[in-house]
Amino acid sequence: MEITEIPLLFAGGLLAGFINVMAGGAGFMTFPLLLAAxxxxxxxxxxxxxAVLPANVVGTFVYRRELAKVRKHLGLRLFLAASGGVLGSWILIHTGQAAFEKVIPWLLTFATASFALGPWIKNKLERDFAFDGTRWMWLSFVLEFIVFVYGGYFGLGMGIVMFAIYSIFSHMTIHQANAIRNVTITLMTVISIAIFANAGVIRWAPSLVMMSGAMISGYFTAKVAMRIPHHWVRRGILIWAVCLTALAFRRYL
Incomplete structure (x- = not known):
């Protein structure tokens, strides 16, 4: 790592902290910077x-009061996060990710559409079919596990998919969903880091520089996010999701 790269990596960490606390998907900003290093x-x-771990750790702390309101099934969700992270990281180490890059834009397109249409789908199901997502929690947990496997493998945009799942299968507010998302992704990320470190594929110096920026930004972003009205947070997440998907098509297709 060159000395001139340090300010760029730190700035990338600041941006990652903001994006990950608000919506997830900061990897599309930080991943190219790490490649450039x-x-x-x-x-x-x-x-x-x-690099992006602190954002979720800090987010978990700041949203702890919201997390206390949705403790039901939290233990199961943590188990799904841990087991999914192990499986996804194992797959990455043993297969590589070159082939997976080809499908990333399409996965993010699905994620963005799911988040954008989630409330509409939920309302239509409830109105036309008397659908109660809380009665289909088993399906929610299956989908969450799949997302955690994906997260352990690559992870870009997984927070957006999780928001969509919570929107359809629960009555959580955006802040309560953010609380669960932060704590589960934190656990999954810690486990994945352990697996990657054991495989010797982590470059620690650039990662820690970026981590310091993410830690600072993550704390202040989470504090601000708690004061932003629900609909503004949702709009901000959707705008970022669209930008994230567009960047994916430009980079990988």
Whole structure:
């Protein structure tokens, strides 16, 4: 890592902290910066887990009061996060990610559409079919596990998909969903980091520089996010999701 790269990596961490607390998906900003620091593709992906971890840790702390309101099924969700993270990270280490990059834009398109249409789908199901998502929690948990496997493998945009799932299958507010998202992704990320570190694919110096920026930004962003009205937070997440998807098509297709 060159000395001139430090300010860029730190600034990337600041941006990552803001985006990850608000919506997730900061990897599309930080991943290219880590590649620019001379890492291989898999090194950049693994190091990215380290760089953005503080944002979710800080988010978990700040949203702790919201988390207390949705403790039901939290233990199961933490188990799904842990087991999904192990499986996804194992797959990455043993198969590589080159082939997976080809489908990333399409997965993010699905994620963005799911988040955008989630409330409409939920209202239509409730109005036309008397659908109660809380009666289909088993399906929610299956989908969440799949998202955690994806998260352990690559993770870009997983927060957006989780928001969509919570929107359809629960009555949580955006802040309560954010609380669960932060704590589960934190656990999954810690486990994935342990697996990647054991495999020797993490470049620690650039990761820690970016992590320091994410830690600072994550704290202040989470504090601000709690004061922003529900609909403004949702609009901000959707705008970021659209931008994230567009960047994916530009980069990988």
């Amino acid at each position: 001379g890492m291989t593709e898999i090194e950049a992906n693994a190091s990215n887990f380290v």
